[in-house]
Amino acid sequence: MIIYKELCVGCGRCQPYCPTRAIYFEDRKSVVDQDICYECGNCMRVEICPVDAIHESPHVYDYPRAIRKFFSDPCATHAVTGIEGRGTEESKTNDVTLRCGPGEVGIAIEVGRPTLGMGLRDIQKITRALAQSGIHEIEPNNPIHSMIADPASGNLKADLLDERVLSAIIEIQVKRDRLSAVLKTIKSVISEVDSVFTLDVFTMLEPGLTIPRQVIETIEAEGFSWRPNAKINMGLGRAWE
Amino acid sequence: MTHSLHREGTVASLEKDYAVFIYPARGFNYKGCAPKVRHLVEILYQTGPANMIATTLRRNMYSGVRPEEVLASVKEGCRVFSVFNSRERIKELMARFKEADKGISIVVSGLIDRVRKIAEEVGLDPHTINLSLGVHGGKDRLPPPDIRQFTTMCGHGMLSPNLVRDVIRKLKTNKVDTWAGSLILAKPCACGIYNPHRSEELLKAFAPLYTADRW
Numbered sequence: 001m002i003i004y005k006e007l008c009v010g011c012g013r014c015q016p017y018c019p020t021r022a023i024y025f026e027d028r029k030s031v032v033d034q035d036i037c038y039e040c041g042n043c044m045r046v047e048i049c050p051v052d053a054i055h056e057s058p059h060v061y062d063y064p065r066a067i068r069k070f071f072s073d074p075c076a077t078h079a080v081t082g083i084e085g086r087g088t089e090e091s092k093t094n095d096v097t098l099r100c101g102p103g104e105v106g107i108a109i110e111v112g113r114p115t116l117g118m119g120l121r122d123i124q125k126i127t128r129a130l131a132q133s134g135i136h137e138i139e140p141n142n143p144i145h146s147m148i149a150d151p152a153s154g155n156l157k158a159d160l161l162d163e164r165v166l167s168a169i170i171e172i173q174v175k176r177d178r179l180s181a182v183l184k185t186i187k188s189v190i191s192e193v194d195s196v197f198t199l200d201v202f203t204m205l206e207p208g209l210t211i212p213r214q215v216i217e218t219i220e221a222e223g224f225s226w227r228p229n230a231k232i233n234m235g236l237g238r239a240w241e
Numbered sequence: 242m243t244h245s246l247h248r249e250g251t252v253a254s255l256e257k258d259y260a261v262f263i264y265p266a267r268g269f270n271y272k273g274c275a276p277k278v279r280h281l282v283e284i285l286y287q288t289g290p291a292n293m294i295a296t297t298l299r300r301n302m303y304s305g306v307r308p309e310e311v312l313a314s315v316k317e318g319c320r321v322f323s324v325f326n327s328r329e330r331i332k333e334l335m336a337r338f339k340e341a342d343k344g345i346s347i348v349v350s351g352l353i354d355r356v357r358k359i360a361e362e363v364g365l366d367p368h369t370i371n372l373s374l375g376v377h378g379g380k381d382r383l384p385p386p387d388i389r390q391f392t393t394m395c396g397h398g399m400l401s402p403n404l405v406r407d408v409i410r411k412l413k414t415n416k417v418d419t420w421a422g423s424l425i426l427a428k429p430c431a432c433g434i435y436n437p438h439r440s441e442e443l444l445k446a447f448a449p450l451y452t453a454d455r456w
Contacts, residue, residue: 015403016401016404017401017404018401021403040399042399042429045431074399075431091370092262092348093265093269094368094369097266097268106371114244114247114376115384116379116383166397190378193379194379196376196379196382197378198373199375199376202369202371202372203369203370203372205369207366209360209361211370211372227246227372228354229248230350230351230372231246231260232348232349232353232360232370232371233346233348233368234338234347234349234360236338236339236344236345236346236347237264237346237347239266239270241272
């Protein structure tokens with residue numbers, strides 16, 4: 001994002017809206033720190049500027065800067081997934097797609113959330129650890145998949161490593177008996193990640209909204225616990241195409 | 242990904258906070274889904290959401306957009322995100338969605354025990370669960386938990402902790418009341434699941450704990 005200095009009246013109203021504190025005063029005008037800005041577009045979308053001085057940078061869709069936009073602006077449609085936002089439809093349409101079928105489990109690691117954002121090197125730390133543990137089942141429809149240069153090492157494309165985004169999600173799908181190995185690997189890399197990450201596990205339910213015992217026992221055995229709130233697909237969808 | 246399963250707060254507070262998503266599946270039931278989604282949105286409106294958005298319009302309930310405009314914007318593949326602040330309304334909504342039987346995926350994000358009970362009462366058999374195993378890594382760099390109760394209500398992290406502090410400052414200096422402050426906080430949320438009613442209660446609870454200094 002850019003703020004046109006000749007238009008800015010220095011009121012500072014835009015500054016608290018920036019999720020990453022990239023907007024600051026310089027010579028009594030608000031300016032955007034281009035290294036920090038995620039290109040999420042929030043400052044412009046909220047229409048808080050009284051003189052319309054906030055605009056999208058002309059270079060926002062240049063590669064690799066565009067990565068920031070696609071992973072940070074919830075209104076931008078990702079060039080890889082065709083979906084607005086940074087992930088896939090994951091559990092939300094699983095009653096129709098059966099992407100995560102019986103006996104399987106999905107794991108989502110969203111790096112940078114909540115609040116902090118992250119550099120893509122943090123993602124690489126996790127993809128490397130997963131690759132070293134022999135876990136290569138990264139969801140092919142997730143944009144992270146296309147950013148991996150070498151699946152054997154988990155290395156990302158080198159020209160992306162200095163980019164910063166609000167968050168990015170590593171989605172993995174494995175058989176339930178491999179959940180333990182994935183959680184162990186994630187646990188081993190926690191201290192190396194500079195930012196924060198949220199961890200999700202999704203699975204098909206048994207009747208009566210019963211979480212499969214194998215999944216629960218594995219989560220507990222690896223020293224994790226789950227929050228009392230969750231996202232639940234109510235089973236009302238069906239396919240007709 | 243709407244981050245609704247990572248909403249933070251006490252159980253008492255989360256009891257008044259249920260996100261609901263209407264979600265057609267690309268390649269499975271996109272074709273011809275628009276009139277079905279429109280019908281579900283009509284039901285949703287009638288049940289009284291605390292907030293909502295259609296992905297084709299990206300303007301929440303408090304932006305001045307009229308329900309007819311939202312309905313008119315629903316096109317093939319449009320997804321609808323909303324939030325409710327009462328268990329009774331969610332139960333009514335699920336019963337009406339079940340009766341409508343449109344074949345579009347419906348997701349409820351909320352306390353597992355409460356959703357289980359609602360599903361049982363309405364006669365639904367939920368299909369998939371997405372569990373939150375919490376936040377990990379450099380948690381010492383995060384804003385305090387009371388601020389996170391506000392920021393995690395925005396599904397895509399668009400609500401800055403500094404805006405929460407700014408609204409608290411405005412509240413303490415009598416520039417806004419708690420409802421107007423909540424609407425300021427709801428504005429950046431492009432996914433329409435920021436719950437201004439819960440936010441108002443949180444502002445009442447937390448504002449006294451803060452000073453009026455600029456963030």
